[in-house]
Amino acid sequence: MKAKTVTEEPYGILHSMTQSEAVSHWQQRARSELKAARVLFESNDRNLYGEVIFHCHLASELALKAKYIQEHDTAAPFTHSLGKLAEMLDETWSEDDRIDFDQLTDHAVLSRYGDEKWYGEHATKESAEKWLTKVEKLLTKIQP
Secondary structure: OOOOEEEEOHHHOEEEEOHHHHHHHHHHHHHHHHHHHHHHHHOOOHHHHHHHHHHHHHHHHHHHHHHHHHHHOOOOOOOOOHHHHHHOOOOOOOHHHHHHHHHHHHHHHHHHHOOHHHHHHHOOHHHHHHHHHHHHHHHHHHOO
16 A cells, blocks of 8 residues: 555645555544444434434445545545445445445435425435445445
8 A cells, every 4th residue: 555645625634644544544434424323313313314314325435435445545536426436346236236325325415405205205214224224234344
């Protein structure tokens, strides 16, 4: 792995870390986001199930980007699309996985900006629990 890499954050803040440090950092952040999703889910507050879905997406995105850095020895691409990130990895994904990546990406946006109808149909306890289970399996598959 490269000795150092520089990652540029929004607002011009620069940080220097090794690729290995970046992978570890993003993997830890992925686990933390999944933990946040679990805490929100366990609150049993129906108004927070959309937030559970959002944090599930973020956990997945961070884990996929950590894997990308690990495999490609370069900074992760600037995308929130789980499907696009997954395609760039040396992993075998089922058709159901690919559908899930695209659906979770869409749900993450709608969990922030969706209307009342979307919330009523998708920001449910059942949906949040489904995504928690799927993302836990994803992190187990691609993170040590």
